[in-house]
Amino acid sequence: GNSVTQMEGPVTLSEEAFLTINCTYTATGYPSLFWYVQYPGEGLQLLLKATKADDKGSNKGFEATYRKETTSFHLEKGSVQVSDSAVYFCALTRSGSARQLTFGSGTQLTVLP
Amino acid sequence: EAEVAQSPRYKITEKSQAVAFWCDPISGHATLYWYRQILGQGPELLVQFQDESVVDDSQLPKDRFSAERLKGVDSTLKIQPAELGDSAMYLCASSLVVSGANVLTFGAGSRLTVL
Numbered sequence: 001g002n003s004v005t006q007m008e009g010p011v012t013l014s015e016e017a018f019l020t021i022n023c024t025y026t027a028t029g030y031p032s033l034f035w036y037v038q039y040p041g042e043g044l045q046l047l048l049k050a051t052k053a054d055d056k057g058s059n060k061g062f063e064a065t066y067r068k069e070t071t072s073f074h075l076e077k078g079s080v081q082v083s084d085s086a087v088y089f090c091a092l093t094r095s096g097s098a099r100q101l102t103f104g105s106g107t108q109l110t111v112l113p
Numbered sequence: 114e115a116e117v118a119q120s121p122r123y124k125i126t127e128k129s130q131a132v133a134f135w136c137d138p139i140s141g142h143a144t145l146y147w148y149r150q151i152l153g154q155g156p157e158l159l160v161q162f163q164d165e166s167v168v169d170d171s172q173l174p175k176d177r178f179s180a181e182r183l184k185g186v187d188s189t190l191k192i193q194p195a196e197l198g199d200s201a202m203y204l205c206a207s208s209l210v211v212s213g214a215n216v217l218t219f220g221a222g223s224r225l226t227v228l
Contacts, residue, residue, distance in 0.1 A: 032213070032214040032215065034214075042221055043117075043204055043219040043221045043222045044156070044204065045219070046216060046217070049214050051212060051213045051214045089155055091155075093214070093215050099144075099208070099215035100146070100158050100161060100169065101146075101215075101217055103155030103157075104155055105153075105154055106153075106155050
């Protein structure tokens with residue numbers, strides 16, 4: 001079946017530090033890959049997505065590249081801000097009629113001023 | 114920007130009581146999902162609707178949970194009787210295909226505490 005494995009947290013960084021959150025997946029075929037972000041007390045918001053191999057998704061300074069050869073979709077940002085503190089979820093959908101999202105367990109990021 | 118509406122935001126109940134959550138998806142989104150998110154974990158799918166029909170409810174504990182979307186628009190998720198282990202965030206989402214990807218938009222969630 002489909003599964004997503006995320007780097008365990010929590011991750012604590014100083015403001016302006018470089019961020020990497022690792023994500024690898026298991027799926028047959030060619031899934032679409034996503035990063036969602038959840039701020040305290042809120043629902044999940046789509047951060048970025050990629051639909052095919054070598055696609056790079058980007059938004060708000062975050063980016064991730066769909067690597068089929070390593071089945072990975074690592075999230076990166078060059079300079080984090082305090083406002084980036086949140087939980088980040090990697091997720092995938094398979095093509096087909098259901099197209100459900102399968103999530104990783106989430107990575108808590110705290111950015112200190 | 115269009116949003117998925119959920120209510121209530123917070124619900125505290127005693128075990129063995131009934132509880133219901135409501136969701137109004139983004140207008141025009143035919144697919145609606147209910148997910149459960151236990152604290153510290155990723156969301157897990159409970160049920161998926163396409164219009165008024167259930168597409169997948171394989172992970173829904175049907176002895177106590179029920180979900181309906183009678184007119185293919187808003188949806189209700191019910192738990193009866195509630196158990197301590199049901200304490201979680203219940204997230205509703207609706208979706209649209211964007212650039213070949215099925216993009217889910219989530220509501221703010223309903224946080225349930227069972228005492």
